Amino acid sequence: MDNFEKFGQMALAVVLFVGVMGAILLLVGRARRRVDIWQSLAFVLPALLLLGVGLIYPAIRTMYQSLFDRTTDEFLGLDNFTEIFTNSDMLIVLRNTAIWVIVTPIVATFIGLVYAVLVDRSRVEAFAKAVIFLPMAISLVGASIIWRYVYEYRPDQQNIDQVGLLNQLLVWVGLEPRHFLVDSPWNTLFLIVVMIWVQAGFAMTVLSAAIKAIPSDITEAAQLDGLTGVRMFRYITVPSIRPALIVVLTTISIGTLKVFDIVRTMTGGQFDTSVVANEFYTQGFQLGDTGLASALAVLLFILVIPIVAYNVRQLRKADLR
Amino acid sequence: MTAAIPTPALQEELATVEPATITGRTRKRLTSRWASLFALVIAVLWTIPTFGLLLTSLRPEMDIRTSGWWTWFSDPQLTLANYDEVLYGGTSLSTYFVNSIVITIPSVVIPVSIACLASYAFAWMKFPMRDTLFVAVFALQIVPLQVALIPLLRLFVDADLNGTFWPLWISHTIFALPLAIFLLHNFFREVPGELMEAARVDGAGHVTIFLRIMLPLVTPAIAAFAIFQFLWVWNDLLVAITMATGAQEIQPLTARLAELSGSRGSTWHLLSAGAFVSIVVPVIVFVFLQRYFVRGLLAGSVKG
Numbered sequence: 221m222d223n224f225e226k227f228g229q230m231a232l233a234v235v236l237f238v239g240v241m242g243a244i245l246l247l248v249g250r251a252r253r254r255v256d257i258w259q260s261l262a263f264v265l266p267a268l269l270l271l272g273v274g275l276i277y278p279a280i281r282t283m284y285q286s287l288f289d290r291t292t293d294e295f296l297g298l299d300n301f302t303e304i305f306t307n308s309d310m311l312i313v314l315r316n317t318a319i320w321v322i323v324t325p326i327v328a329t330f331i332g333l334v335y336a337v338l339v340d341r342s343r344v345e346a347f348a349k350a351v352i353f354l355p356m357a358i359s360l361v362g363a364s365i366i367w368r369y370v371y372e373y374r375p376d377q378q379n380i381d382q383v384g385l386l387n388q389l390l391v392w393v394g395l396e397p398r399h400f401l402v403d404s405p406w407n408t409l410f411l412i413v414v415m416i417w418v419q420a421g422f423a424m425t426v427l428s429a430a431i432k433a434i435p436s437d438i439t440e441a442a443q444l445d446g447l448t449g450v451r452m453f454r455y456i457t458v459p460s461i462r463p464a465l466i467v468v469l470t471t472i473s474i475g476t477l478k479v480f481d482i483v484r485t486m487t488g489g490q491f492d493t494s495v496v497a498n499e500f501y502t503q504g505f506q507l508g509d510t511g512l513a514s515a516l517a518v519l520l521f522i523l524v525i526p527i528v529a530y531n532v533r534q535l536r537k538a539d540l541r
Numbered sequence: 542m543t544a545a546i547p548t549p550a551l552q553e554e555l556a557t558v559e560p561a562t563i564t565g566r567t568r569k570r571l572t573s574r575w576a577s578l579f580a581l582v583i584a585v586l587w588t589i590p591t592f593g594l595l596l597t598s599l600r601p602e603m604d605i606r607t608s609g610w611w612t613w614f615s616d617p618q619l620t621l622a623n624y625d626e627v628l629y630g631g632t633s634l635s636t637y638f639v640n641s642i643v644i645t646i647p648s649v650v651i652p653v654s655i656a657c658l659a660s661y662a663f664a665w666m667k668f669p670m671r672d673t674l675f676v677a678v679f680a681l682q683i684v685p686l687q688v689a690l691i692p693l694l695r696l697f698v699d700a701d702l703n704g705t706f707w708p709l710w711i712s713h714t715i716f717a718l719p720l721a722i723f724l725l726h727n728f729f730r731e732v733p734g735e736l737m738e739a740a741r742v743d744g745a746g747h748v749t750i751f752l753r754i755m756l757p758l759v760t761p762a763i764a765a766f767a768i769f770q771f772l773w774v775w776n777d778l779l780v781a782i783t784m785a786t787g788a789q790e791i792q793p794l795t796a797r798l799a800e801l802s803g804s805r806g807s808t809w810h811l812l813s814a815g816a817f818v819s820i821v822v823p824v825i826v827f828v829f830l831q832r833y834f835v836r837g838l839l840a841g842s843v844k845g
Binding site for chain 1: 671706714
């Protein structure tokens, strides 16, 4: 397939699609009698069909497959889940996922919050915020490559110079260079740094908006009472933006729970760095164990539900929109 | 730390500064030296890694192999050779760049259009079980992609669509719909009902109202979502490598880069240039459409 053919296919797909949509609208528009039910069906049916066939059916099918063996032939009951919670490799995967989900939201939110407060209403605010926000635009694959270069390791020999910044810093202060991505269990933390680097921008943006929404009479009153600096932050800023803080924490948790790209690109899940979402891919698409992969996907689903439910409730309260 | 009590000097200063907003916010310096230092350290930490790789991508291959990017300042040499090689050499990233574009555009146009229709119906049409269905669609947002991927791929294989762009387009469309419908519904809902009533009295049907009145009014919301979806698809790795497994021909940049990072982990002259080939599009979008971009990203942050 050459490029010309690819663009041709793309154009065809878009034209075909626009044609179908146009036909639907035309038919509905020409209907003499306003039978609302048919018009409504024409409007919602494309979406409902796609969701039913492409999301609801596969989700149910995955739950079903999670109770079967690798080829969905033999019924195993909950054996796949038992394996996830007993197999020593899987326990490392669960441990890593737990570390990711605890560390990332807290650190990213903390950095985002402090930064938002520090640059708030400063002269360089817009620029300072753009600097932190930019990693959000980059793909996680790109971010992983950027950081892999920071961690790059060269053997510690006379005529070999380090090319990774972090190892060069170690050498400059007189320490031995390290395999940051290989030495377990610390390597997981070095992967988490990448996620924090990406998510802090999100935290900073939401929290900055929340800080600006604090009524000025509150801050002015506090200032008249002599509150400044850290105490202002502790007693006025943080309590005022509590709902936004919770939304940020839970949102980052959900994203982190499903993190896949970073582990895939940086270590491929080797050296004890795998997490649930990465193990799902490894089991399902590389090792062909549909049963275990489905069980991992279901586990991910179960873990996400309480956080999302909590998040939605807080979102309603915070009314960020 | 400066005192907050309005001393005459401060008041004089305030008088000369124009309030930035109605509440009379004034631009001020960071509160203290330590605070400035801390902010500066974060800003530097957030920039250096990207800057280092960018500079690396522009250095000659031999220099990259033997020394770190910081040595560039004592021996400044720039070249575009790495970009030339990574785009048109053995890794032929230019092909994957085209793939990314071909995958992304329909994956934005199709879900946005379908979602517009559906969310208009959920907002302004009357049909049985409307609210139940809407809540169901809303709830689907929480389903992680992983839960759907294996059976969905099976469906595409059975339909003999494997190896074409269709699995990618359709999957991205499906995964975008719950969030898109939810967001756009909120915006459609905000349009004043009197506008609808007036149009109805004039004899306009749903199609006319939708096309002539609603769409123009919610264009900013549609733009914000479209940009979010564009970046989501462009940056996606999971859907790409599952729906295009083994089909090199149709894989996007991210899939190829992740593979390069695994198989040729230390060819940094290719990896660095490759990374920036994939980064350049989102960054351009970011720079030119920052407002929509931030709004879209914030609204869609739960997706995945």
